[in-house]
Amino acid sequence: MADIDKLRPLFLNLPIFQPAIKGWNRLEGSPRQREVERSLRAEVRDPLWMLTRQWQFGEFQGDDAGSPIDARLLTHQTFLNRYAVANGPTQPLPIDIPLEARVEREYRSNDLGSQLRIGRYFEKLLRKTVSSTQFQPYKNEYVRQYSIPASEPNPTFDKDTDQTREAVAGKTINGELLLQAVADGSHTVWVNGNTIISSSDKTLLTGIATDLVNWAAQFMTQPESKEDNAWSGTQLEYQFACAAEDTDGTQTVLRADQYENGQLDWYSFDVDSASTLDGTLSQPINPLDECLSFIPAPVSFQGMPQPRFWEMEDERTEFTKIDTNTTDVIKLILTEFMLLYSNDWCVFPYERPIGSLCAIGGLVVTDVFGQRTFIKPAGTGIDDDWTRWSFFSLSTNAAAANTLSLLPPSLGKPQESQPLEKVNFIRDEMANSVWAIESVIPSPLDRGINGFESALAAQNASLSPAAALLPTEAKIRYLLGTSVPYNWIPFIPVHVAGSDRDIQLQRARMPDQAATFKGKILDQPAPYFVNEEEVPRSGKLITRTYQRTRTTDGRVVLWVGRKTTAGKGEGSSGLAFDQLLDTTPSV
Template identity: 35%
Template sequence: MSNIYCAPFRAFNRIEGRPREEELEDALAARVHDPLWMLARQYQFGEFKGEDAGSAIFAKVAVNSVRISNLEFPNGSSPSYSENIPLETQIERLIPQVDLKKAAKWGRKFLQLLDEQGANAPEEDGYNPGQYKNNLLAKFPFEVPELNKDNESVGEEISKARQLSLQQATAFLRALAGRALNGLELWVFLAGDYTKINSLVLAENQSPDKDQFVHLKHRGILEVAASNWIQFVREELNIPVDPEDNCWYQERLEYSFKAKVEEGNGGQTELSAAAYFQGHLDWYSFDVSKENSSSGSEFDESVKTRKVISLIPTEAAFAGMPNSRWWEMEDGSIDLGNLKASDTDIAKILVTQYAMQYSNDWLSIPYDIPTGSFAEVEGIVVRDTFGQNYFIEPAHQAGNDWNDWNMFSLSVEKGEFEKPDFDKRILLPPVVARTMESEPIEEIKLIRDEMANLVWAIESQVPDGLGGSIDGYEAARNFQQILEKLQEEPSAMSRIALPEIDSNSPEAKARTYKAMLKYQLGNTISENWIPFISVHRNGSNREVHFQRASMPRITALFPTHAVRPRTQLLREGINPNDEQLQPLFIDEEEVPRSGVKLTGTYQRTRWYHGKIVTWYGRRKRTGRGEGSSGLNFDQVLENNT
């Protein structure tokens, strides 16, 4: 009988032990019926061809490392590098807008520190707990703003109306008035210098009043309490000592700073992070802006360290990967054979291929280096089971093409026409793995409006005065309601001068007829839309950037004035009375057609020595495209009024 080829009935079986009993002794013994046949088949498939390669049993590694010595901020200051707080905190921290809850907490803390210090004072000082509480409450009070006061500018009136439009914050402020110490007023009064508290101390034979009420013998108590209180406030939110010591680059809407590394031989390397906004700082955020220029001085071992370690290399593996020795018990939590990857699932294909084919070809050598180090592997010597030593060279050799494969290398900043280069050392910055982020206190969306030929900064979330945020449109509506309520009051109507009209004049008679059309000079938009206009850069007639502008607020209560933003980011250069002291610019390339979303949030993390660190910082994310404000001018509309 001839053989008939039947493809549908073809079957393949793996040559492996199949346990049919509850116990695993027979299966793990790997017994075969015909071991000689198994050896012949292995020989036939070339499994006995030797590669003259033994297993690695010993490795010796030499590592050179230097550490970050200090930082450089955009304002020119160069603080020393410290591991007391994460590097993100040192770079991102900004002075936040202090809310009412925090101001009340700070005031209560000052009274507590003052009483604690007074309790530790000698009895002859005669300090009584709460002795100066009423005086301090009168000096630094919480006050509910009042409108329609005489001799106040339009900006002051608008600023108070804006504060009153936050209904919950106003109710909370009324509860605090006369009962709590305003810690924000005290912070502004001291300005970070505890010696300014001495202005409250009475001179000899002086009677106490509202501004001076502390006895001279209690001067030391007051100074120590003020010093401890300033330290408490700074540590709570990691507020910098100098308000100018921040890395926020306003025109580019991102952070920018440099880290300097002492090389130990008189040279120095500068690491630049010129565009950091992602929220997580790591090695890829840096570039080498200035390479080491050795001065040939004596080697400093305290700065640069060289360590040689000897250990046994281990197999590079991940959880769930099959064991290289098949008779070992496996976890079984991951079924790699059940992975279904398409042609585009590159990550799944790579993981599966590494686990199934190349897992025993890669070894790992653990080596601990301190954070803040800039380390380089000088060389690796591996000894195999045959006693032969091999010197392992890096995958990318000096002089090779810059585009060759390499990992964790930092690009070296070169000129536009210079050949690219990189630094083969690895940077381990002192950063956190994860942070807790609050809900946005401020949220701004920058969009392009091609119809109006403007860039708009939409304040979608503004501070609510209680440590949270409120919708920007809702805040604008509440403010309009405050203005409308003021117009209904008789005191406000008396300030409006209406023109006198003669009822017998032709103009008065014409008013009795309704026109079919009307002319509108311009419509209005929500006050949380802040415009930015294109202007030329100084000294250039081609390059432009965006400058903060303002929409007019036209109301019968006050003369026409500018609508100012509410968020701290957009109010830079504007004082509390809505007077612009300096303009605000944004680079044109920072607002693409996709738009930009900026958020201001509180960050919280636990540093590696257990300390909880909190700070206020900003993030930049991609927007959702262009938009339209609906702003129109010179329109002829139907007269439906």
């Protein structure tokens, strides 16, 4: 039997031949000449090669799919209207300012810088309101009544503060003191009883005092009450909750218990189905139901592979340099999408108002064959089902998965000042403690200064010179303990109440320190505890800065916020006890 007879059954009796090689990277020619002009023409000289190329790209494979030409989307939207901090009352949540500003904002500091800034603005209002002959007498009356003290403690030992106070004391109006007088009504009483001020100008002065209050309120957003404080000193992060209410009274509560990086997005929130934000609000509840029709548009991006051989690809994105491991699931999924399935996706543009929670009722897609396909929201089912797939779902503590889409009223990219304050939490294993190092502290001029220089000045001002050692024949001397810089605040481990194993960190102080913390980050009521797990081996760095942004209607929003980032690792304070030192002078 000829060899061909042995091979014939393999071709005649088996199904149609299927390619054995299912995957490949790229077919590239090996040029034999330096010029590539002719090869780039892609001249067709071999029809069989072109058919093979089309077969390789799967162009001979047919299916029943058609291109989408119409999409119908049904949505139901509710809007965030409630806000509350931990252990705080529920309050309305208007979206007039970004949510970050509402959460992070602090009260304006009553320091020398604020006194000068507000006082000088009142002088401008006074100059514009009264006549030039009356301006200086009125200003002198205000300076005498609301004066900046010439001698005020300077705990930061800042020379600029001392020089500024010396220059403005008795010459400039204390704006903070004036604001307090306007708020409690004593300013009106003083103006009406002052004989220097004419009767016609008393009403004018009362009016510009009201303008000053309005200007100060617009200058910087502040909390509405002392309870409106989302910062948790124990966890070193912000904790708050928002809620969206529907017409039937049901609430969707969103909690952000670990907000620390200065930027809020949908992944910062978790759905809390077991609680509600109580309280009656006067805000109207206007949910929005929409049924929209779209023309699907193919997804495209820079460097997207082209489906045809004769189309040149954009080289601005180099996919061949993607470095990934088998554990980089997200990167692998994204790479597979870009290289294999990018031309199989379509996008439907849908504009939504900020502060909305959107529930997708369904999506109906019509293709060129007239067939309609109903698509449910991705990720539906049981929340802990391992086969459930979704990228943008909110985490929830309920059994059923939450498929709501959140568009928080967050800011874009704000302008940020130099740090007003910077505290670095580090672990000191040799001293068995944690140190909070105030590397930058706020000065009375409302600016950040070097905490190490301030600590050195405080140490030189408070410590007496070291006593001279008496002559003795002893070769060693005993030292009870060393000291640390004044800007190193100790946090010592203590037991959690009711537990013999769990510990927490309690703020303490060194015995020889006359000065303690200078900033607001560590300014917590005593006893002040920090959870032990909040300070890892890498440490934790907390900064306070001024932040400025604009709203959608162009208004300026200014506030002071805090941001927590990773530290710079462990450190050593050099603290030691029971030291034996050599008294013999070294040669």
